[in-house]
Amino acid sequence: MTIKTALWAGTAALFALPAAAQDLTVFDYAGFEDPAFHSTYVAARGGSPEFAFFGDEEEAFQKLSSGFRSDVTHICAGSVPKFVESGLLEPWDTARIANWENLNTDLTGQQVAGEGEVYFLPIDYGSTAIAYNSEEVPAEDVASLDVFLDPKYQGRMAIPDNVDDAYALAYLATGTTNWQDATEAQFQAASDWLRQVHPNLRTYWVDPGELSQLLASGEVLVSWAWNETLPTMVEEGFPIGFQREAAEGSSLWLCGYVNMAEGPGSEDAAYDYVNAMLDASATQPLLDSGYGQANAVAMADQGEEALTASGLGQIDAPVLAQLPMDGELRQKQAEEFERIKAGF
Numbered sequence: 001m002t003i004k005t006a007l008w009a010g011t012a013a014l015f016a017l018p019a020a021a022q023d024l025t026v027f028d029y030a031g032f033e034d035p036a037f038h039s040t041y042v043a044a045r046g047g048s049p050e051f052a053f054f055g056d057e058e059e060a061f062q063k064l065s066s067g068f069r070s071d072v073t074h075i076c077a078g079s080v081p082k083f084v085e086s087g088l089l090e091p092w093d094t095a096r097i098a099n100w101e102n103l104n105t106d107l108t109g110q111q112v113a114g115e116g117e118v119y120f121l122p123i124d125y126g127s128t129a130i131a132y133n134s135e136e137v138p139a140e141d142v143a144s145l146d147v148f149l150d151p152k153y154q155g156r157m158a159i160p161d162n163v164d165d166a167y168a169l170a171y172l173a174t175g176t177t178n179w180q181d182a183t184e185a186q187f188q189a190a191s192d193w194l195r196q197v198h199p200n201l202r203t204y205w206v207d208p209g210e211l212s213q214l215l216a217s218g219e220v221l222v223s224w225a226w227n228e229t230l231p232t233m234v235e236e237g238f239p240i241g242f243q244r245e246a247a248e249g250s251s252l253w254l255c256g257y258v259n260m261a262e263g264p265g266s267e268d269a270a271y272d273y274v275n276a277m278l279d280a281s282a283t284q285p286l287l288d289s290g291y292g293q294a295n296a297v298a299m300a301d302q303g304e305e306a307l308t309a310s311g312l313g314q315i316d317a318p319v320l321a322q323l324p325m326d327g328e329l330r331q332k333q334a335e336e337f338e339r340i341k342a343g344f
Contacts, residue, residue: 024049024269027060027070027260036285041269041276049265049273055206056162058334064088064260071263071270076255078164080120080324083258090261091117096271099278104296122256122294123277124286127311128165129250131225131233133215134241142243145173147222148197158214158223159197161204163330163337168251168320169224170194177249177318180325187329191336198340208232215240226253227311228290234309242311249318256294287312 023045026033030053035042042048052070054060057079064073065086075083083089094100103122130142141147148157148169159166170190171179182190202220205211208229214220215229216238223229225242233240244250257274276282280298292312293299299307307313 023266024072024273025052025070025263025265026050026273027052027054027064027068027073029053029074031289032074034285034289037282038273038276039281039285040279041273044272045269049269061086069262069264070260071265071267072257072273073260074123074255074257075120076164076253077120077122077323078325078330080258081327082330084119085327088261089119089258091119092121092259092274093271094118096275097121097278098275099295099297102297103278103294104299120256120258121274122254123274124256124291124293125252125254125312126291127227127244127250127252128160128168128224129227129311130222130241130243130246131211131215131229132222132241132243133218133239135239136218137221137241139241139243142222142241143246145169145246145248148173148200148224151200153222154200155202156219156221157197157200158203158205158211158220159201160224160226161206161341163334164253164322165224165226165251166194166204166337167333168253168322170197172248172251172318172320175248177320179320179329180323182325182329187332191333191340194337194340198343204341212236226290230311231288231290231309244311244315245317247317249320250315251320251322253322 026049028051033048033051035048038048054063057075060073060075061082130147132142141150147153159169167179167190170193171182171186174189174193176182176186176190205214205223208226211223211225211229212232215233216236227242230240230242259270263270278295280295283293283295283298283302286293287302287306287310290310304313
């Protein structure tokens with residue numbers, strides 16, 4: 001869940017890195033290569049690591065399964081079981097994670113990390129809610145997720161081209177706030193709701209940059225969006241509203257790094273990198289880009305006003321946490337989402 005810049009730009013940057021900095025390959029969403037996010041790594045090793053990029057985690061999984069090698073890979077919580085079961089990972093040594101004791105315990109529970117061994121190291125998190133043009137869309141129209149069914153906005157709405165975000169929205173809209181326990185009936189209700197929404201959509205947006213352009217041009221007035229859209233559009237002077245307290249609620253996503261078992265680079269560099277991402281020096285740069293940091297102590301120092309400005313403040317509404325779910329259910333959702341997008 002991230003700002004996906006053009007791949008050629010990130011690739012071109014690799015050739016400018018000092019050789020010492022390329023002891024590590026990070027497989028990531030484009031946008032996370034920002035040196036401000038890992039400044040202590042740069043200071044210690046003379047430059048950023050090498051980055052390779054993917055568009056979504058299914059693409060990442062297929063490439064890694066087919067022989068592409070990285071040292072650490074950035075995935076979100078929903079993908080953890082699939083990656084762990086694949087045998088592609090080795091556990092993290094939490095004794096080497098400098099801020100392990102400072103991490104938000106809500107983000108490091110056994111549901112994500114697994115019992116005994118920690119395969120998933122939480123790094124960044126954010127919210128997904130209704131972003132809307134506050135000059136053209138009255139606040140009362142976005143008081144419910146049923147706005148996506150409102151014929152008034154037909155052809156001027158969008159949701160992410162991302163199965164986890166789409167189903168988080170649909171589950172909330174149909175009364176389910178914990179998708180880990182979703183029944184067949186709840187899955188069908190969410191799928192039916194997405195089918196009803198499909199004809200109303202202008203598009204399924206792929207990255208926040210695309211969504212920002214759609215909002216700025218007026219093509220889209222209402223969208224299910226990641227919270228990074230809020231500070232981005234505010235900075236551009238756009239009249240953006242971000243409704244996290246719709247009657248049915250909003251969702252919370254969590255992402256982090258996994259340690260690849262056959263990484264070609266330095267294991268020491270891998271720990272230097274994730275420690276840099278969790279260091280207090282990265283908190284403000286991440287927050288400025290709309291990402292919460294798993295380092296709870298550093299985040300608390302930012303204050304509630306700064307968190308609210310980034311779409312991460314406290315709310316009084318249901319929250320669906322996008323935690324790992326049963327692999328079979330996730331596969332069913334992925335297949336159904338493709339059919340829905342195709343109009344079936």
